[in-house]
Amino acid sequence: MARTALLGSSLTKKYWMALTGLFLCLFLVIHLAGNLQLLDASPEGRLKFNAYAKFMTTFPLIKVVSYLLYFSILFHAFDGILLAMQNRQARPTRYVKEKPSANRTWYSGQMALLGSLLLVFIVLHMKHFWYEMHWGGLPVDAEGNTDLFTVVAAAFQEPLYVVFYVVAMAVLAFHLLHGFQSAFQSLGLNHPRYTPIIKNVGVFFGVVVPILFALIPVWMFAFPG
Amino acid sequence: MSKLDSKIPPGPIDKKWTYHKGHMRIVAPANKRRIDVIVVGTGLAGASAAASLAEMGYNVKAFCFQDSARRAHSIAAQGGINAAKNYMNDGDSTYRLFYDTVKGGDYRAREANVYRLAEVSANIIDQCVAQGVPFARDYGGLLDNRSFGGVQVSRTFYARGQTGQQLLLGAYSALMRQVGKGTVKMYDRHEMLDVVIVDGKARGIIARNLITGEIERHGAHAVLLCTGGYGNVFFLSTNAMGSNVTAAWKAHKRGAFFGNPCYTQIHPTCIPVSGTHQSKLTLMSESLRNDGRIWVPAKLEDAKAIREGKKKGSDIPEADRDYYLERRYPAFGNLVPRDVASRAAKERCDAGFGVNKTGEAVYLDFSAAIERYGKLQANILKLENPSKEKIRELGEAVVSEKYGNLFDMYENIVGENPYKEPMKIYPAVHYTMGGLWVDYNLQTTVPGLFALGEANFSDHGANRLGASALMQGLADGYFVIPYTVGDYLADDIRTGPIDTKRPEFDAAEKEVTDRINHFINNKGTKPVDEFHRRLGKVMWDKCGMARNEQGLKEAIQEIRQIRAEFWKDVRVPGKANEFNQELEKAGRVADFLELGELMCMDALHRNESCGGHFREEYQEMEGPQQGEAKRDDANFAYVAAWEWLGEAGKAELHKEPLTFEEVKLTQRSYNKDRANCSVDPSVRRYTTR
Amino acid sequence: MGNMKLTLKIWRQNGPNDKGRMETYPVNDVSEDMSFLEMLDVLNDQLIREGKDPVAFDHDCREGICGMCSLFINGEPHGPGRGITTCQLHMRKFKDGDTIFIEPWRSAAFPVIKDLSTNRSAFDRIQAAGGFVSVNTSGNLVDGNAVPIPKDDADKAFDAATCIGCGACVATCPNGSAMLFVAAKVSQFALLPQGRPEAKRRVLAMVDQMDKEGFGNCSNTGACEVECPKGISLEHIARMNREYLAASVTKE
Structure with a gap:
């Protein structure tokens, strides 16, 4: 019983996946709430968004939380890769003929692939905006805040960018469709009465959140303001 | 005087087992560590015996031919397990269960054994509940019982339609607990191919590792055969495909008498x-x-x-x-x-x-x-x-x-x-009441060789009541053998480990390998199954639900014919030293081909109809009972125990007379009895599995 | 006999160290009344008569309860159909002219012995690690009715206990995870008062052994529940997750 501490066992890895995953879901909601401000392209709206961006990058408590967030993303990815590698080793010879459609949704079996795509997306996304915001030497707006809005608006005039973001959000949607309810199951939070509710909430979350995210580039492309 | 000593303890029937337990010798804990016991088969009888003996301190080696001990065919039993708990307050008692079983067996079972079975039945339920067997319960949280097919009382405990599975998994978990502790060494995918007799005592077995084909010698101070029944002699039966008579038959050929081989339940x-x-x-x-x-x-x-x-x-x-x-x-x-x-x-x-x-x-x-x-x-x-x-x-x-x-x-x-x-x-x-003859201690006629569960002949007479097979398997394994084997092993505390290099092991191993080599080298043309099907058809047609003298005589000739052809023309592909399922089958069918003949001989000699044995010549020819079985208590109230005389078809009959002190022998007339009361008491065997 | 003609693509492998390959066998005269394993019996009979090596496959009770049969048929364990094992699958589920792929369970923890037969003793070792109630045989235990058990709990424990240990869950899981098997046992005992005293030890030990055997990790795809011939519910996996979490956190 050596490996039963909160590290190491297969179940422990799943707990961490679930906890970090749910934390990332929470982050998505906050991130979304902030970013929806991008839909307001009026001069006041731009200033408001820039002010918000500044607050998010400087307020100490948020800073602490953001480190937790970076850690969660990395840990979720690292843990996920570890799990996926072990899963591969668990079946060294593949089946010649397999019929996954008979017993599972395609995306539930492709969480590692979807997750890897999302990781690529996150890296590029942070390069585009987060890196620029911090070290890009961007111009400032009328209130002296870094003018992130203009950078975003410019980026989403590129059709390729827009397509990339929309596709990424589709990937996120499938990742969430399975991941949300799966996290509750991993933590043992299962009950005949509440599990169906969790599953419905998961579907709602997995559809609505990515759609709203995807709306932003599409909107900004269509209505440059 | 018969060679058979049933060793029934003295005293009134309800005191015999208690008396016996109090007078048997026991092995001290420190000495148990020096004693090895082999258990062959891991069904209800085998798993429960192996677990119990290991808990007591013996070194146990358990064998099964399946890939896991959990797969033994006890798992397929559906209906339930009887126990005289009287939870339903319907007048059940040890005596009533005993009485029903003797009567149900058409008065061909040994009273003392049956009484003990009824006596320990209640302990079985307690033991299984403690193991976490999920029996059916009522809303009050108490155990539920049902009545089976018309018996007067509700004494059957059940777990939906999978009682056998749940009981076996309970015994298997007890066994696995000992495997985990290292007190039982488990040999799955191993088939016992012979028992080794040294100085007149069973001292080990020869087994084949079914994966590698390796022939292994295992020594022990006692050998327990818990290898089930031989219904597959009919080819088609409700038994599992692998169920076979080989272990029991090899024991028979080494001196263990075979009891009542013709009693078959359909x-x-x-x-x-x-x-x-x-x-x-x-x-x-x-x-x-x-x-x-x-x-x-x-x-x-x-x-x-x-x-x-x-x-x-x-x-x-x-x-x-x-x-x-x-x-x-x-x-x-x-x-x-x-x-x-x-x-x-x-x-x-x-x-x-x-x-x-x-x-x-x-x-x-x-x-x-x-x-x-x-x-x-x-x-x-x-x-x-x-x-x-x-x-x-x-x-x-x-x-x-x-x-x-x-x-x-x-x-x-x-x-x-x-x-x-x-x-x-x-x-x-679907069940064979016959099996290796055993005395009250479940010991065969070979000292140190015991038979438990369906593999022995002891408790069901000529017919088994529903929900009694599970009861007997667990009674033998949990509550009988742990006591009786000690009495035998008390002589062995100074014996020391059994030396498997002795010439007796050499000889037994050589016989086993010779036979395997014969199969592998035989350049025959027909697969094993073809002979098995032919044997099965003869058995079913002539030694099945109804038998007659002429048919049985023909059957004996036909079986000899099939057996001769089998040895000449069977084709076993592959090699001896590999995973070879055809080779496994060949060995089993070879034994069925000898057993089949003995079953016919037994059926032929028993000039009466009783329980699962119906001779067309012995039935009521007229009156309201026309067509019903006619027992002959004057001439056939005995156990037929057959001794192997060196070759198939040659066997000597020994008789163990059955005396009925508690239950009065009555002419079976269920028609009349039952017609008089709507739910009849005394009717034998109308049970469900 | 029958009138169906089929093409079988069967995995042949001489032993654990052989690489293995798919081979094609035509079978004629297949009747729709045959069980799938009887159809393989027909093939083997044919192969033996031709002097070829018959296909090795595990089977015993042929009534869906022993858990010994184990074929991956057309991409699914125990083939098409729900709530049945391979031995209960009948040929009327197939059509004349069909091609059927037959493979062994594939898992690092279930090495192939020969052809379609695999070694599943990993399950026994998991069971030996803690899948029991530590009670010795005794004629003096408390009466079976001394501790009432709520019917719902008893029924749920029974549902978990119906697992036949066939390994279809491992075979079908994209990750080769044995969670459904282990959870069924953990859950059965966790639900019963008899199992509670050693519940913590049990779940920790059994999961530990499961990991050592080289099974994959559960990703909650639910494939096991769909393919399980006994319909064991994912609820039991959640219960095990709960038990394990509580045991890990409170372990001294």
């Missing part, structure tokens, strides 16, 4: 054979007879049309149906005992009224029950003038509630909807 409600490809038969719970009506067409031309596929059962009008059980046994109709129902089906099919392609099937029809339940349900729902369809729909729902899983199983196998078309059923072999 279960009336199995799914019929569908064609020549058939590999095994599936049992349908006998509870179906509570609501189903059994019939065949009254006209031969209808039966013929059905066999040719021109008509269906549902096409036959009510007037042209012969509800033969209701006709012959008006008092009990479709609920007559197992053997009566089985033989009646055979009689109709032999007369040409069978209703499937093979001509060996009768109908079990639920349409009347569906209509009855439908009307009842309509009344409950206060429907006025419900349509025929509505009644049917409601009735089908009720029947589905009661038997849904069985109907699904039937439809899955047969491909016909039993709600619309009557089910087809036919009797099949």
Whole structure:
């Protein structure tokens, strides 16, 4: 019983996946709430968004939380890769003929692939905006805040960018469709009465959140303001 | 004087076991560590014995041919396990369970053994509950009981339709606990191919590792055979494909007498054979007879049309149906005992009224029950003038509630909807009451060699009651052998480990390898199964539900013929030192081919009908009992124990006289008895599995 | 006999160290009344008569309860159909002219012995690690009715206990995880008062052994529940997750 501490066992890895995953879901909601401000392209709206961006990058408590967030993303990815590698080793010879459609949704079996795509997306996304915001030497707006809005608006005039973001959000949607309810199951939070509710909430979350995210580039492309 | 000493303890029947336990020798804990015990088979008897002996401190080696101990065929038992708990306050008692079992066995069982079985039955339930066996419970949280097929009391404990599975998994978990502790060394995918006798005592076995083909020697101070029954001698039976007689037969050839080999139980409600490809038969719970009506067409031309596929059962009008059980046994109709129902089906099919392609099937029809339940349900729902369809729909729902899983199983196998078309059923072999002769201590005629569970002959006489097989397996393994084996082993505390390099092991191993080499090198033309099927057909036709002198004599000749051809012409592909399933089968069939002959000899010598043994010459020829079995207590109230005399077909009969001090021998006349009271007491064997 | 002609693509492998390959066998005269294993019996009979090596496959009770049969048929364990094992699968589920792929369970923890036969003793070792109630045989235990058990709990424990240990869950899981098997046992005992005293030890030990055997990790795809011939519910996996979490956190 050596490996039963909160590290190491297969179940422990799943707990961490679930906890970090749910934390990332929470982050998505906050991130979304902030970013929806991008839909307001009026001069006041731009200033408001820039002010918000500044607050998010400087307020100490948020800073602490953001480190937790970076850690969660990395840990979720690292843990996920570890799990996926072990899963591969668990079946060294593949089946010649397999019929996954008979017993599972395609995306539930492709969480590692979807997750890897999302990781690529996150890296590029942070390069585009987060890196620029911090070290890009961007111009400032009328209130002296870094003018992130203009950078975003410019980026989403590129059709390729827009397509990339929309596709990424589709990937996120499938990742969430399975991941949300799966996290509750991993933590043992299962009950005949509440599990169906969790599953419905998961579907709602997995559809609505990515759609709203995807709306932003599409909107900004269509209505440059 | 007989060579057989049953070692029944003195005293009144209800004190014998207590007395015996108090007077047997025991092995001190420190000495148990120096004693090795081999347990062959991991069904209810084997797993429970191996676990219990290891808990006591013996070094146990357990063997099974399956890939895991959990797969032994006890797992397939459906109905339940009897125990005299009297939870239902319906007058059950140890004595009543004992009485029912002796009577159910048609007075061919040893009273003292049966009493002990009834005595320990209650402990079995307590033990299993403590192990976490999820028995059915009522809303008060207490154990539920049911009555089986007309017995007077509700003494059957159950876990839905999977009681055997749950009990076996309980025993298996106890066994695995000891495996984890290292007190039991588990050898799965190992088959015992001989027992080794040193100085007249069983001192080990020769086993084949089925994965590598390696022949292994294992020494021990005692060998326990818990290897089940031999129903597969019939090729088609409800036994698992791998169930075999090899371990018991090898023991027989090394000096253990074989008791009552001809006693075979035939279960009336199995799914019929569908064609020549058939590999095994599936049992349908006998509870179906509570609501189903059994019939065949009254006209031969209808039966013929059905066999040719021109008509269906549902096409036959009510007037042209012969509800033969209701006709012959008006008092009990479709609920007559197992053997009566089985033989009646055979009689109709032999007369040409069978209703499937093979001509060996009768109908079990639920349409009347569906209509009855439908009307009842309509009344409950206060429907006025419900349509025929509505009644049917409601009735089908009720029947589905009661038997849904069985109907699904039937439809899955047969491909016909039993709600619309009557089910087809036919009797099949499913248990063998005979087995190695054992004394009260479960020891065979070879010192140090014990037989438990279905592998021995001891407790069921000529016929086993439903829900008693599980009881016997666990009683032997948990509560009998742990005591009695100690009495034997008390002499062995100074023996030391058994040396497997002794010449006796050399000789036994050589016999085993010679035989394997013969199979591998034999350049025959026919697969093993072909011979097995032929043997099975002879056994079924001539030593099955009904037997007669001429048929049995023919059968003996035919079996000899098949056996000779088998040794000359069998083809076993592959090598000896690899995973070789055909080689495994060949060895088993070779033993069945010898056992089959002994069964016929036993059936031939027993000039009476009793329990599972029905001789056509010995039946009531007239009167209300016409066609019923006729026992001959004056001449045949004994156990037939056969001694091997060096070659197949040569065996010496030894008789262990049966004395009945507690239960009065009565002429079986269930018709009359039962006709006098609606739920009859004394009727033997009308039970469900 | 029958009238169906089929093409079988069967995995042949001489032993654990052989690489293995798919081979093609035509079979004729297949009747729709045959069970799938009887169809393989027909093939083997044919192969033996031709002097070829028959296909090795595990089977025993042929009535869906022993858990020994184990074929991956056309991409699914125990083939098409729900709630049945391979031995209960009948040929009327197939059509004349069909091609059927037959493979062994594939898992690092279930090495192939020969052809379609695999070694599943990993399950036994998991059971030996803690799948029991530590009670010795005794004629003096408390009466079976001394501790009432709520019917719902008893029924749920029974549902979990119906697992036949066939390994279809492992075979079908994209990750080769044995969670459904282990959870069924953990859950059965966790639900019963008899199992509670050593519940923590049990779940920790059994999961530990499961990991050592080289099974994959559960990703909650639910494939096991769909393919399980006994319909064991994912609820039991959640219960095990709960039990394990509580045991890990409170372990001294």
